[in-house]
Amino acid sequence: MASVTSLAATVNQRVADALSAALPEAGAADPLLRRSDRADFQANGMLALAKKLKGNPRELAAKVVEGIPAGESGAVIKEIEVSGPGFLNITLADEAIIKTLAERAADARLGVPYAEAPGTTVIDYAQPNVAKEMHVGHLRSAVIGAAMVEILEFTGEKVIRRHHIGDWGTQFGMLIQYLIEHPHELDHKSGADTEVSGEEAMSNLNRLYKASRALFDSDEEFKERARRRVVDLQAGDEETRALWQRFVDESKIYFYSVFNKLDMEIHDTDVVGESGYNAMLEETCRLLEESGVAVRSEGALCVFFDDVKGPDGNPVPLIVKKSNGGYGYAATDLSAIRDRVQNLGAQTLLYVVDARQSLHFKMVFETARRAGWLNEKTQAVQLAFGTVLGKDGKPFKTREGETVRLVDLLDEAIERATAVVREKNNEKINLTAQEIVENGAQIGIGAVKYADLSTSAARDYKFDLDQMVSLNGDTSVYLQYAYARIQSIKRRAGETRPAAHPELELAPAERALGLHLDGFAEVVAEAAASYEPHRLAAYLYQLASYLTTFYDQCQVVSADNPAEVVENRLFLCDLTGRTLHQGMALLGIRTPERL
Ligand SMILES: NC(=[NH2+])NCCC[C@H](N)C(=O)O
Numbered sequence: 001m002a003s004v005t006s007l008a009a010t011v012n013q014r015v016a017d018a019l020s021a022a023l024p025e026a027g028a029a030d031p032l033l034r035r036s037d038r039a040d041f042q043a044n045g046m047l048a049l050a051k052k053l054k055g056n057p058r059e060l061a062a063k064v065v066e067g068i069p070a071g072e073s074g075a076v077i078k079e080i081e082v083s084g085p086g087f088l089n090i091t092l093a094d095e096a097i098i099k100t101l102a103e104r105a106a107d108a109r110l111g112v113p114y115a116e117a118p119g120t121t122v123i124d125y126a127q128p129n130v131a132k133e134m135h136v137g138h139l140r141s142a143v144i145g146a147a148m149v150e151i152l153e154f155t156g157e158k159v160i161r162r163h164h165i166g167d168w169g170t171q172f173g174m175l176i177q178y179l180i181e182h183p184h185e186l187d188h189k190s191g192a193d194t195e196v197s198g199e200e201a202m203s204n205l206n207r208l209y210k211a212s213r214a215l216f217d218s219d220e221e222f223k224e225r226a227r228r229r230v231v232d233l234q235a236g237d238e239e240t241r242a243l244w245q246r247f248v249d250e251s252k253i254y255f256y257s258v259f260n261k262l263d264m265e266i267h268d269t270d271v272v273g274e275s276g277y278n279a280m281l282e283e284t285c286r287l288l289e290e291s292g293v294a295v296r297s298e299g300a301l302c303v304f305f306d307d308v309k310g311p312d313g314n315p316v317p318l319i320v321k322k323s324n325g326g327y328g329y330a331a332t333d334l335s336a337i338r339d340r341v342q343n344l345g346a347q348t349l350l351y352v353v354d355a356r357q358s359l360h361f362k363m364v365f366e367t368a369r370r371a372g373w374l375n376e377k378t379q380a381v382q383l384a385f386g387t388v389l390g391k392d393g394k395p396f397k398t399r400e401g402e403t404v405r406l407v408d409l410l411d412e413a414i415e416r417a418t419a420v421v422r423e424k425n426n427e428k429i430n431l432t433a434q435e436i437v438e439n440g441a442q443i444g445i446g447a448v449k450y451a452d453l454s455t456s457a458a459r460d461y462k463f464d465l466d467q468m469v470s471l472n473g474d475t476s477v478y479l480q481y482a483y484a485r486i487q488s489i490k491r492r493a494g495e496t497r498p499a500a501h502p503e504l505e506l507a508p509a510e511r512a513l514g515l516h517l518d519g520f521a522e523v524v525a526e527a528a529a530s531y532e533p534h535r536l537a538a539y540l541y542q543l544a545s546y547l548t549t550f551y552d553q554c555q556v557v558s559a560d561n562p563a564e565v566v567e568n569r570l571f572l573c574d575l576t577g578r579t580l581h582q583g584m585a586l587l588g589i590r591t592p593e594r595l
Pocket residue numbers: 124127128129164165166333336351353
């Protein structure tokens with residue numbers, strides 16, 4: 001169906017038209033329409049405009065008012081008046097609110113339009129490192145990236161996912177060599193016929209990593225054998241490659257088990273790690289050198305930037321090829337850009353990566369621009385996220401000072417959420433033991449995701465499980481309970497179905513809820529354009545808050561209400577529920593039907 005024009009857009013257009021009629025020299029001036037608590041909307045644009053054109057703002061505002069039909073039957077605007085130094089206070093007709101919402105409700109997409117000119121975006125997110133434990137930084141990348149995938153796809157963008165896992169580098173020499181010398185270290189205790197748990201895979205890898213590192217640091221001869229193993233790996237020696245593959249496969253078992261716990265779908269074909277660009281590295285460097293973008297400096301191939309200098313004032317280059325001939329992280333990322341733009345056809349490259357890598361990406365993007373791999377038609381953006389802090393505000397560590405294992409955190413979140421669900425369960429809700437477990441997982445994982453997505457990604461955030469699973473405040477649990485409550489009301493309504501009744505007069509809490517519901521499409525578009533899922537989270541939290549006020553002030557299912565009022569209120573509840581469900585789905589969070 002055709003997209004629904006929001007009330008805000010309609011009103012904005014009316015005021016803009018009246019404004020340019022009243023003051024032709026204003027051109028296409030922005031009326032600066034905002035939601036307001038004095039009326040439904042306030043337009044502040046007349047003030048700045050009158051000031052600029054040396055006119056009287058109240059007079060200009062009065063002229064605009066004259067040009068807007070209000071109060072007639074069928075008009076969207078019921079009342080418009082000049083206030084203060086020259087604002088316009090605008091009140092909408094109840095009828096218009098419900099009619100617009102009914103149009104939204106009739107659409108499976110809730111009236112959210114597709115973007116006018118969708119393109120192709122490659123999102124680089126959820127990129128842990130082989131043979132290493134996943135940490136909270138990897139969690140952030142996965143959670144924020146997955147939300148951006150959903151949000152962008154919902155707007156019609158073609159999204160290609162890339163999990164740029166760390167599966168290459170000199171550390172594999174040591175790991176592989178160790179495995180050759182201790183061939184059973186990766187064997188599964190559980191036997192070949194049972195499936196290996198992510199836990200077991202990781203603990204094997206961990207043990208092997210530590211042991212090989214210790215040997216590498218203490219035994220010169222092993223160190224030398226490990227070095228030679230790196231050469232074999234790079235030369236494509238078959239046995240060495242096969243062992244490398246074992247590390248990758250083993251790690252994937254672990255990664256996928258974590259993503260699975262996170263209720264996240266990761267496709268193996270989207271996992272294109274650093275090794276996936278090996279075949280391009282030489283050409284990437286050659287092209288950079290031939291075009292003069294990169295130059296030789298002390299044996300290394302480097303790119304220099306005027307504005308990137310170290311503490312000593314000397315320039316810090318991006319090293320694309322080391323003096324020993326090895327390629328690093330940068331050469332891989334530059335090759336990945338070429339692949340993503342030239343082979344995958346991306347216009348946008350989005351990197352969901354820790355802010356601590358911002359300098360790297362700044363230099364990589366600039367290098368790609370100089371080389372012509374990025375141009376006016378393509379853009380590269382780092383969605384840089386901050387550090388996860390402990391409750392004490394310090395980088396997240398256990399009491400013993402070790403990095404916190406991601407899996408332990410997730411398990412604890414699920415455990416706590418399950419306790420909340422169990423505690424709230426009663427004869428009326430009557431959840432089965434199975435449902436308690438399912439809901440506990442959906443709430444626990446939702447809590448972790450929401451805590452991350454509800455703050456601006458750029459900021460550091462405190463990982464505080466007590467706060468995350470709290471029933472009050474800006475938490476996913478609060479939103480999930482709001483959703484479940486709607487479902488319970490709908491069940492209680494029995495035969496009575498939701499139905500829009502534009503002829504009814506609305507209570508203030510109904511208007512506030514209705515107007516907020518009407519803003520869903522706009523917030524989705526904003527979150528997509530700015531790569532800021534937290535805008536959507538904030539919108540959903542407000543929606544749940546409006547719903548709470550609405551419940552407090554308006555009985556839904558009640559014998560005292562005329563049938564139309566019950567139906568209309570059920571209609572508002574239903575649309576709120578669908579909006580919550582859709583919005584939470586975009587954030588990767590489930591909404592259980594019964595809680
Ligand atoms: N294209 C990229 N460099 N993506 C980010 C990769 C993140 C890296 N594996 C890490 O753990 O820090």
